Amino acid sequence: MQLLDGKSLSQTIKEELKTEVDAIRQAAGKIPHLAAVLVGDDPASQVYVRNKVRSCEEVGFRSSLIRRPATISQEELLEVVETLNDDPDVDGFIVQLPLPAHLDEDAINLAISPQKDVDGFTPVNIGRMTLGLEAYLPATPNGIMVLLERYGIETSGKEVVVLGRSNIVGTPMTILLSRKRQPGNATVTLCHSRTRDLAAHCRRADILIAAIGIPEMVTADMVKEGAVIIDVGINRVDDSSRKRGYRLAGDVDFESVKAKASAITPVPGGVGPMTIVSLMMNTLKASQAK
Numbered sequence: 001m002q003l004l005d006g007k008s009l010s011q012t013i014k015e016e017l018k019t020e021v022d023a024i025r026q027a028a029g030k031i032p033h034l035a036a037v038l039v040g041d042d043p044a045s046q047v048y049v050r051n052k053v054r055s056c057e058e059v060g061f062r063s064s065l066i067r068r069p070a071t072i073s074q075e076e077l078l079e080v081v082e083t084l085n086d087d088p089d090v091d092g093f094i095v096q097l098p099l100p101a102h103l104d105e106d107a108i109n110l111a112i113s114p115q116k117d118v119d120g121f122t123p124v125n126i127g128r129m130t131l132g133l134e135a136y137l138p139a140t141p142n143g144i145m146v147l148l149e150r151y152g153i154e155t156s157g158k159e160v161v162v163l164g165r166s167n168i169v170g171t172p173m174t175i176l177l178s179r180k181r182q183p184g185n186a187t188v189t190l191c192h193s194r195t196r197d198l199a200a201h202c203r204r205a206d207i208l209i210a211a212i213g214i215p216e217m218v219t220a221d222m223v224k225e226g227a228v229i230i231d232v233g234i235n236r237v238d239d240s241s242r243k244r245g246y247r248l249a250g251d252v253d254f255e256s257v258k259a260k261a262s263a264i265t266p267v268p269g270g271v272g273p274m275t276i277v278s279l280m281m282n283t284l285k286a287s288q289a290k
């Protein structure tokens, strides 16, 4: 079994990005600038955004963290987005999700300028990706594509099963994997909460991608011998034996599944760091597009 070490691969790619950023700084005297908007104090979101900002510093980007209270109104948040759209100093920005329930995530997403949408969530970028045009690709699915490519995992002609149809992971994942280029050319099945006999679909998968948000849902009996397992889940599971009172668990029961898999991502240290690297790649691209 090969451990798909996203943490170590992300370090390698960050080194590559740093070299590029150093060259850009010397040639043009400017550096890429990513801004992140964090609304409220959801503990997991705080960790994710902190990791994004820290990664920016590691590769020599500029980063700005814009924090707003959970009580912010829709209008006020739209103003923050408009300000960032218009700020010539900001190359790209993200609004960390999920937002508090009173805010309309779709409306906020629609307000983000596609040229600065380094998360790749806006309709223009999703449409361009779907048509195979140059686009900012969504960070988690693209991070998984980079992971598969760098580990030399063949996708062409393979049966891929994606669990979960979210706009930010499952759905774009199916588009990237089925496109006519490498990595891609896979036969993709998208499973969701209404899928009948989910386990039977999973057992057919050469590559199984779990992005369903249910801790350790994928068990060994659902996995084909030799399958490649990509675990997108980061779930907090109560555990009183831990100092923090919880442990992090993926959507895959790592301990039982690893015995059957030919390759598997750990949680943490698998997909998460690749998401961040993908965001940085988009930000570098945004800074060079200007």
Ligand code: GUN
Pocket: 094, 095, 096, 097, 098, 119, 139, 140, 168, 275
């Ligand atoms: N919440 C979970 N994943 C993501 C992501 O990739 N981008 C943003 N903005 N929010 C998220």
